[in-house]
Amino acid sequence: xxxxxxxxxxxxxxxxxxxxxxxxxxxxxxxxxxxxxxxxxxxxxxxxxxxxxxxxxxxxxxxxxxxxxxxxxxxxxxxxxxxxxxxxxxxxxxxxxxxxxxxxxxxxxxxxxxxxxxxxxxxxxxxxxxxxxxxxxxxxxxxxxxxxxxxxxxxxxxxxxxxxxxxxxxxxxxxxxxxxxxxxxxxxxxxxxxxxxxxxxxxxxxxxxxxxxxxxxxxxxxxxxxxxxxxxxxxxxxxxxxxxxxxxxxxxxxxxxxxxxxxxxxxxxxx
Amino acid sequence: xxxxxxxxxxxxxxxxxxxxxxxxxxxxxxxxxxxxxxxxxxxxxxxxxxxxxxxxxxxxxxxxxxxxxxxxxxxxxxxxxxxxxxxxxxxxxxxxxxxxxxxxxxxxxxxxxxxxxxxxxxxxxxxxxxxxxxxxxxxxxxxxxxxxxxxxxxxxxxxxxxxxxxxxxxxxxxxxxxxxxxxxxxxxxxxxxxxxxxxxxxxxxxxxxxxxxxxxxxxxxxxxxxxxxxxxxxxxxxxxxxxxxxxxxxxxxxxxxxxxxxxxxxxxxxxxxxxxxxxxxxxxxxxxxxxxxxxxxxxxxxxxxxxx
Numbered sequence: 194x195x196x197x198x199x200x201x202x203x204x205x206x207x208x209x210x211x212x213x214x215x216x217x218x219x220x221x222x223x224x225x226x227x228x229x230x231x232x233x234x235x236x237x238x239x240x241x242x243x244x245x246x247x248x249x250x251x252x253x254x255x256x257x258x259x260x261x262x263x264x265x266x267x268x269x270x271x272x273x274x275x276x277x278x279x280x281x282x283x284x285x286x287x288x289x290x291x292x293x294x295x296x297x298x299x300x301x302x303x304x305x306x307x308x309x310x311x312x313x314x315x316x317x318x319x320x321x322x323x324x325x326x327x328x329x330x331x332x333x334x335x336x337x338x339x340x341x342x343x344x345x346x347x348x349x350x351x352x353x354x355x356x357x358x359x360x361x362x363x364x365x366x367x368x369x370x371x372x373x374x375x376x377x378x379x380x381x382x383x384x385x386x387x388x389x390x391x392x393x394x395x396x397x398x399x400x401x402x403x404x405x406x407x408x409x410x411x412x413x414x415x416x417x418x419x420x421x422x423x424x425x426x427x428x429x430x431x432x433x434x435x436x437x438x439x440x441x442x443x444x445x446x447x448x449x450x451x452x453x454x455x456x457x458x459x460x461x462x463x464x
Numbered sequence: 465x466x467x468x469x470x471x472x473x474x475x476x477x478x479x480x481x482x483x484x485x486x487x488x489x490x491x492x493x494x495x496x497x498x499x500x501x502x503x504x505x506x507x508x509x510x511x512x513x514x515x516x517x518x519x520x521x522x523x524x525x526x527x528x529x530x531x532x533x534x535x536x537x538x539x540x541x542x543x544x545x546x547x548x549x550x551x552x553x554x555x556x557x558x559x560x561x562x563x564x565x566x567x568x569x570x571x572x573x574x575x576x577x578x579x580x581x582x583x584x585x586x587x588x589x590x591x592x593x594x595x596x597x598x599x600x601x602x603x604x605x606x607x608x609x610x611x612x613x614x615x616x617x618x619x620x621x622x623x624x625x626x627x628x629x630x631x632x633x634x635x636x637x638x639x640x641x642x643x644x645x646x647x648x649x650x651x652x653x654x655x656x657x658x659x660x661x662x663x664x665x666x667x668x669x670x671x672x673x674x675x676x677x678x679x680x681x682x683x684x685x686x687x688x689x690x691x692x693x694x695x696x697x698x699x700x701x702x703x704x705x706x707x708x709x710x711x712x713x714x715x716x717x718x719x720x721x722x723x724x725x726x727x728x729x730x731x732x733x734x735x736x737x738x739x740x741x742x743x744x745x746x747x748x749x750x751x752x753x754x755x756x757x758x759x760x761x762x763x764x765x766x767x768x769x770x771x772x
Contacts, residue, residue: 215533215534215535215538215539216534216535217534217535218534218535218565218566218567219567222564222565222567223565225564226561226564226565229561229564230561233553233557233561234550234552234553235552236552237552291550295548295549295550295551295552296545296547296548296549297548297549297550298548299515299544299545299548300542300548300549300562300606302514302515303513303514303515303536303537303542303544304536304537304562304565304566305536305565306513306514306530306531306533306536307531460517462510462515462516462517463510463515463516464510464515
C-alpha cells in the first residue's frame, strides 16, 4: 500500500436496501461459485487447459504415426480418456484441499456454515467440469477421426457404441470420486495428490505382486481392488459379478474415505 | 444484546482455551475484546461464527446460533484472519466469489473496493502479492459486502500503518454510530482504549474484567493528597470508604471527588491535590496478565509500546 486513502471513510458507506430478511443461499448459487473457484486460479486454469492440450497432442500424434486401426472414434476416445482420468481427479482434489491449504475455508464456511452443502456443491461442480471435459474428449476424438481418415484416405470408423461411451463416462466419474474422497479425508493438497497418484500408478502393480504371492488375492482381489475392478470397464462385455465387484471396491475406496472424511470435516475446527 | 456469549468453554484435551466465558456486545457500540496473545480471543470468535464447536456453553448472534443464519454474510460481517485468503486469486475475484455466494449485485464489489481504498489496479493483482495491510482492507471489504449490522473482527489493525489504523477506527466508529454492533479483538490496550465503548478483557481463557471503557479506565476512584496522609486515610475509612495509601504519600479511595473533599474538610485537613485517579487499574491488570503469559520477555516491549 503506497498511499493511504484516509478520505474513503468520510464518504457514507453504501448500503443495500431491503435485505433484512435474508433467504437461504440456494444450492445453484453455491455450485456456480465452486465452478468459478476451479477456474479462477492459475493452478486450476492450467490443469483444465492441460486436459485440452493433452487431448490435442494425443490425437495429433496418433493421427500421424498410429496404425490405421488405431485412428477410429472409439480408439481415440479411450486414448484421450487416460490422461483425462489422471488430471480430472486432481482438479477435484484441489477443489477441496485448496480451501485448507490456502485457508480460504475460513471465509467459505463463515459465509456458508452448513459445511455439508459446500462439499456437495464442490462435488456437483467437479462433475459439471468432468461433463464439460467429456464433451471436449468426444469433440477431439471426432475431429481426430475425421482428420486422420481424410489424411490416410480411409473410411472414418465411427465405431463407438453408446454402451462403451457410457462406460468411459462412468470410469471418469469413478476416478473423480476417488480423488474427491481422498481429498475430503486428507484435506491437504500434496498428500491427497500423492495418495491419488499412488492409487492410479502404484496400486495396480502392488496388487499384481500380491496376486502373484497369494492365490486368494488373485482370485478374489477384484472385490477390494478398485483399480482392478475399474480395468474391466474397458472390456467389450462386463459381467454381473464384475459390476458387483466395482460396487464393493467402490465402497472401500470411495465410500469409506468419504464417510470418515465427511464426519471429520463437518466438525473440525477451521483455523 | 446482539452478541451473547454464555458460559462458553472450549477444551483441547486437558487445556481450557476458553474457560466459562460470558459477555455481551450491544448495538451502537464498539466492544473491544482485549487480551494477550493466546488468551482465547480467536477461539471465542471462531466459536461465535460457527467455525469451531464449543465444549460447553453457547454463543449467539442476533438471538440465534450463527450456523442457523440463512445467509450469514448479510447479517454478520466476519474477518478472522486477513492472511487466510487464496493467494492465487485477485482481490476483485475474492470479493466477487463472496458477493455471488451472498447473491448481491455485481456493482457491490466496486463500491466496497472504493470504500476500503483499494484501487482498480490493486484489485486486479493476486492476493499473494498483497501486503498485510492490503489484505486487511480486502478482508474488511468482504466483511462489509453484505451490508451487515454486526461486525466480528479479529485483530483488524494488524499490519495497518498508522493512517490505516486511523481509517479503520473512523470506519468502525461510523458503523457503530449508525446503530451497528462491532466486536473486535486486540492484544494492544492502547488500540482498544482508543476505539472501544466497552471492554471485555480475557486472560488464560477467563473473562477478568468487562464494562464500559470509561468506567474500567477510571475504575480506581479518587486521589486525595494532604500534608497528613495518615489522618486523611483514617478520616476516609471512618466515613466508610476504602483507602489505599499511594507510594508518594497521597491516598487513593473509592469515594467520589465531592465526598473525598467533604471528608477532608470535615477532618480539618487542607487538601493539596484532589482529582480522579489515573486509570491504572485496567492497565496494571493487563500488564500482569501479559507478563504472566510471556514466554519471550523481549516481546513485552511490543505489548505496551505499540501505541497507535
